[in-house]
Amino acid sequence: MNTAATDPDGSGFYEILLQGRLDARWAACFEGLTLTTGDGFTLLAGPVTDQAALHGLLHRLRDIGLPLVSVRQVGTDDEPRTPHHTDSTPGA
Amino acid sequence: MPSPLVRTKLYVPRARHVVVPRSRLTDHLTREWPPRLTLVAGPAGFGKTTLVAAWAGASGRPVAWVSLEESEQQPASFWTYVVTALDNAAPGVGAGVLPLLQAPHPPMESVLATLLNGLEALPDGVDLVLDDYHLADGPAIAGDVAFLVEHLPPQVHLVISTRADPALPLARLRARGELVEVRAADLRFTVEEATAYLNDVVGLDLDDPEIAMLEGRTEGWIAALQLAALSLQGRDDAAHFIAGFAGDDRYVVDYLVEEVLGRQPDAVRRFLLDTSILDRLSASLCDAVTGAGNGKAMLESLERSSLFVIPLDDSRQWYRYHHLFADVLRAHLLEERPGEVAGLHRRAAESYAVSAEPVPAVRHALAAGDVELAADVMERSVIGMLRRRDEATVRGWVDAIPDEVVHRRPVLAVGFIGALMSRGEFQTVPTRLDELEQVLADPPADRVVLEEHELARVPGAMETYRAALWLVAGDPAGTVAHADLAIARAAPGDDLTVAAASALSGLASWAGGDLESAHRAYSLAVKGLERAGNIADVLGCSITLGDLRVTQGRLGDAKRTYEDALRLAEAHETDGPLRGEADMLVGLSQIALERNEIAAATDDLERVAALGEGLGLPQNPYRWRVARARLREAQGDLTGAVDLLDEAERVYVGDFSPDVCPVAARRARVLVALGRTDDALDWARGRELTADDDLSYVREFEHLTLARILLHQKDADGTARAAAYGLLDRLRVAAEQGGRTGTLIEVLALQAPATGGGRGPHGLRRALDTLERALRLAEPEGYVRTFVGEGAPMADLLGALVRQDPSWRYPRRLLRAFEGATTGPRHQGLVDPLSARELDVLRLLATDLSGPAIAGELYLSLNTVRTHTKNVYAKLGVGGRRAAVTRARELGLL
CATH class of the missing domain: 1.10.8 (Helicase, Ruva Protein; domain 3)
Structure with a gap:
């Protein structure tokens, strides 16, 4: 059973998939989340305190202008989802 | 209330000198019958603002533009900007609304109703543009904006640009064809x-x-x-x-x-990253943050090369980065020089603190993670912010500073208590006060006090807040006790604490019906406020002082109170009249009206109209309407009076003062005069009033209204009348005991005809005794309307009194006022009609009174009477008194 999904405050581990490849420097702006990029997309993953924090995060993404593909809550014990083509984001 | 208003937020962005004409979009927006709502929705950087600005610039209609920010999630701030922008575009439309928004808890229904009335009356249309609406959207404003959209008059259109669809009933508007949309797919450049x-x-x-x-x-x-x-x-x-x-x-x-x-030189690159932390850019602010002195040149060159910056005004003082670029710049900054970000924010905070802009100063200090700096800024500004009634902002700060930091700072702690109190959040206040007491008694080693003299104010302020807590709890004795303590503990020269405590003590006495103590306390408050130079609040308290005197039956003193306050205000005028002068004129009009000086009352109220509603204190919109309603009533226009009272109820704004003359009760009285006794009874039932209630001063006006209703009720077995008599007698005793002569005169004037009706010589005797008592109390103060308003039975009694004692002039004067009132307004058959005052003079010219005697009757100087007399002769086209009377009779003026 997925314990995270039953938390009434929505706290838990989230994966947010964005269209477009964000530079690694943005990781500093999304403290606590890991930023993984692949072919034309970006995956932000990490713990989110509650629904308010999640909505705040989505607002920040909206303000950058990156199209949102999906938002998914995952159990911390789940296998973290990995993009098909991980890449190391070459230093700019 | 945001203070001060940031003017750049109301700046209509100029369409850039060269833009790509996007006629496929502007044509879509430009319609012969524009829709209620135009929605331009799309992500950041899609050219929404540029599109709307280009369309607005070409529409040829006035534009009210608001560039929203997150601070506008507060309804008071949001609506203040909206109304101010509308008022700039269509002058006058916000006049009655802005005072309402200054109340601690703005009555939104009244705000919207008044605003919509103003918009309705606009001869030309106006477009209201709310740019970056997503920043303000939220439950606190969404419902009211939806209401506005739903009720907009056809000549007014709302344009919303936003990154997220607003919480408005879009589907419904779409279905009705009242919504035009430009969305991301449309905004993309072909x-x-x-x-x-x-x-x-x-x-x-x-x-x-x-x-x-x-x-x-x-x-x-x-x-x-x-x-x-x-x-x-x-x-x-x-x-x-x-x-x-x-x-x-x-x-x-x-x-x-x-x-x-x-591709930028290092200096430019560094400048861009350093200043990316700022929401708004000015040369001096940039210099403070970067530590270099090239801010002005840099901003100008950035603008020339269209590099990221958008001017926020025509004078090129303020700019901002495009939001999107600012985000990217900040990401670069955070990656390249993470250790420097806090320092940049700290320097921004310090610069804003120096230029006395505490709100952005606090924001940057908190972003710098420097809680002590934020607390310093707050401590230095909190008293001033509360004085300017910016409680909402201070309330927001309370959550941003950890309790243990506040705990060490008594001046800040007392400011936070003030903000919580003014927002009606009392729960944590007693604990906070107790903790503060301990810190004062036994100061911790790390105590912080920036200004020693502010610390001296804390004990007095604390007791003032305790007095307020007792007042809220409904305990007048506790209120007065703590108010006395506050005055005793106030620092020497802390006039405002003395004033506030005195006013609280006055309020407690007032609500308890002890008007003399209330007046004494309020007078003390006024003196303190005057010493502190707070003239607007002197005028505010003068309203109360005047009201108290009127209730005490001291019209002359009430008049002097208003006149003195008006003189004080005029002496403090710098450019134009002060706020509150209008309120004094409304007060004066009420005295003039009671004395049947209709012309003077009209004149006062017209001066209020000329000053504009913006020049009143928050209560003035409703008080002005009540005053005009009473004037209409005196002129015989009862339905007009009801309409104005309805309006007054809509714009009613309460304060801490007891509502001793509720608008609804006044309305019920006019309903009785209109013969709508059943409707008046419905009001009384709604208020759960009965003739057997225990009496308290705060409900005296309502009980007196109930007595009037009962006297007019269809009453087969006489129970209602009997109940009215009993109630009136108890009201009389209460008014006598409380020294409320104004109320007493009214009770006696009601009792006299009621007790005399058809009861033979014995009843008449009692009625005349009652009336005579009322007249002896009323004569020195010049009361007229209280008697005239009682109609024919009162006239009969007065006639009897005149026959009994022909030498007593006062009843004769009252009788003459009846004649004036019953004839009512009418067409005079003159090219240049006589003014109300001239009619007064004319009526006396028809008697055998001498000039000086006429002057005496009308409380005018002999010279003034002569001027009026000359005007009367000229308008009637006659050469003397006898001819004037004859001509006036022919015209039916007498």
Whole structure:
């Protein structure tokens, strides 16, 4: 059973998939989340305190202008989802 | 209330000197019958603001523009900007609304009703543009904006630009054809528009495949196209750049900003990153943050090269970065120099603190993670903010500073308590006060006090808040006790604490019906406020002082109170009248009206209208309407009076004062006069009033109203009348005991005809005794309307009194006032009609009174009477008194 999904405050581990490849420097702006990029997309993953924090995060993404593909809550014990083509984001 | 209003938020952005004409969009927006709502929705950097500005600039209609920010999630701030913008576009439309918004808890229904009335009356249309609506959208404003949209008059249109669909009933508006939308897909630049921009505007001279590639890669995102254009300017290898860009899958803005930044000299690059933490840019602010002195030159050169900055005014003082670029710049800053970010914020905070802008100063100090600096800024500004009634902002600060930091700072702690109290959040206040008491008694080693003299004010302020807590708890004795303590503990020269405590003590006495103590306390408050130079509050307290005197039956003293306050205000005028002068005129009009000086009352109220509602204190909108309603009632226009009282109820704003003359009760009285006794009874039932209630001063006016209703009720077995008599007798005793002579006169004037009706010589005797008592109390103060308002039975009694004692002039004067009142307003058959005052003089010219005696009757100087007399002769076209009377009789004026 997925314990995270039953938390009434929505706290838990989230994966947010964005269209477009964000530079690694943005990781500093999304403290606590890991930023993984692949072919034309970006995956932000990490713990989110509650629904308010999640909505705040989505607002920040909206303000950058990156199209949102999906938002998914995952159990911390789940296998973290990995993009098909991980890449190391070459230093700019 | 936001204070001060940030003018740049109301600036209508100029369409840039060269923009790509987007007629497919502006044509879509321009309609012969514009819809209620135009929604321009799309992501950041899609050209929403530019599109709306271009359309608004070409529409030829006045535009009210508000660039919203997060602070407008507060309803008071949101509506203040909206109404101010509308008022700038259509002067006068916000006049009655802005005072309502200054109340601690603005009555939103009244705000919207008054605003919509103003918009309704606009001869020309106006477009209200709310830019960046997503920043303000939220439950606190959504319902009211939906109401506004639903009720907008046809000549007013709302335009919303936003990154997220607003919480408005869009589906319903869409179905009714009342919504026009421009969405992301529409906003994307087409290949033709991209060509026009890149080649015609920027002058890049690219070929079609190159443009198609750029358009495809940016998906018509204009912000990205602009960045691409910047990257391409001055490049020899355009084709190579475009191919590289198109073949990359990175976030477009990352790629391009990097390109652009990489091509800037180090100084510019550094400047851009350093200042990216600022919401608004001015030369001096930039200098403070960067530590360099090149802010002005840098901003100008950035604007010239269209690099990121948008001017916020015409004088080129304030700019901001495009939000999108600012985000990317901040990401660069955070990555490249994470250790410096806090320092930049700290310098911004310090600069804002020096320029006395505590709100952004606090924001930057908190962003710097420097809680002590934030607390310093708050401590220095909190008293002033509360005085300017910006409680909402201070309330927001309370949550931003950890309790243990506040705990060490008594001055800040007492300011926070003040903000919580004014917002009606009392729960934590007693604990906070107790903790503060301990800190004062036994100061911890790390106690912080920035200004020692502010610390001296804390004990007095604390007791003032305790007094207020007792008042809220409904305990007058506790209120007075703590108010006395506050006065005793107030620091020498702390006039405002003395004033506030005195006013609280006065309020407690007032609500308890002890008017003399209330008056004493309020007078003390007024003296303190006057010493502190707070004239607006002196005028506010003078309203109460006047009301108290009227209830005490001391019309002359009430008049002097208003006149003195008015003189004081006039002496403090710097440019134009002060707020509150209008309130004094309303007070004066009420005295004049009671004395049947209709012309003077009309004149006072017209002066209020001329001053404009904006010059009143928050209570003035309803008080002014009540005063006009009473004037209409006196002129016989009862339905007009009811209409005005309805309006008064809508714009009613309460304060701490007891509502001792509720508008609804006044309305019930007029309903009785209209013969609508059943409707009046419904009111009384709604208020759960009965003739057997225990009496308290705060409900005296309502009980007196109930007695009037009962006296007029259809009453087969006489129970209602009996109940009215009993109630009136108890009211009389209460008024006598409380020294409320004004109330007593009214009770006696009601009792006299009631007790005399058809009961033979014995009843008449009692009635005349009662009336005589009322007249002896009323004569020195010149009461007229209280008697005239009782109608024919009162006239009969007065006639009997005149026959009994022909030498007593006062009843004769009252009887004459009846004649004036019963004839009512009418057409005079003159080219130049007589004024109310001239009619008064004319009526006395028909008697055998001498000139000086007429002057005495009317409380006028002999000279004034002579002037009026001359005017009367001229208007009637006669040469003397006898002829004037004859002519006036012919015309039916007498």
